[in-house]
Amino acid sequence: EDNADMRLTEQGRRMGLVDDERWDAFCRKRDAVSRETERLKATWVNPRILDAAEAERVLGKAIEREYSLFDLLRRPGVGYASLMGMASGRWAPVVKADDEDARPPVSRETLGDLHDAVVEQVEIAAKYAGYIDRQRDEVERAAHYETLKLPADLDYAQVSALSIEVRQKLAKHRPETLGQASRISGVTPAAISLLLIHLKKGGYKGFTRNPEAEAA
Template identity: 45%
Template sequence: EEASGQALAREYSMYDILKRPEVDRTTLAAVEEKELSQFDDVVLQQIEIECKYDGYIQRQKLEVDRMSRSETTVIPDSFKFEGISGLSNEVIQKLNEHRPSSLGQASRIPGVTPAAVSLLAIALKRTVQVV
């Protein structure tokens, strides 16, 4: 309560309190001086960074996991890129020229954007569901 200036409805860990935008390590250290005085400021700074960015880091890890799973998603030889709504003519041309065999290969073609790869992944998923 002291650190954020707001009454807390329940008990929170220092980690959870430090996640709040209005609380930083110096504010928390002033309130919890006894517990935090044993740590060097560099350590407290690193903990603060991890607390503040934890949600972003977790989302990024999920995105990396999703992308690595899609890396091996096979694109059938007979797949028609022209039927994918939202793909630019340039991207369709590049995909037809290179004929990637997986989403991973498609993502590494110069000029094929991450958004285009996402559209391709959705189209492939729909194709599998229809079959």
């Protein structure tokens, strides 16, 4: 769900740029991706019921313990289709006949043209799970630091870890918050991290949240 297409569609809907037909297709895709991702995480593969030769062919090697389908999909070279075909389709998505509340599974019959896009998104969620989690953490940290107020008397010339160019730019612009500093041309995320470390090590009492910016 964390790709540009899905984020932009949500933003476009809020701005009135996405019509009902496209929005309906988007919601179906989003919900199907979410359901299938959760199913893969909750479905476990026992090595005792998976032929070793088939495991080696699909997964690259036999498994020695239980793995969730999601974890297996994270492996390089493992595709969704081949994973669902293991053990004669034992772990492929199905709807139980006696489950009236069951939502349609991820299949070409139930999703039509959306099927390939849903499968692709599920694979992305698995392959880049670690990266996506790290990116989400970085975004949360960035939001946390955005309104942190920089000490008015901070001497940037003393921040030796920064390049001379960055120190000069910070001294010239005198940003009020860490967020403002991050938007100065030439001040990289790495430079912001070094500045943050300098402030924490220096024990600056003035390095606090800016309540006025948070309230805005």
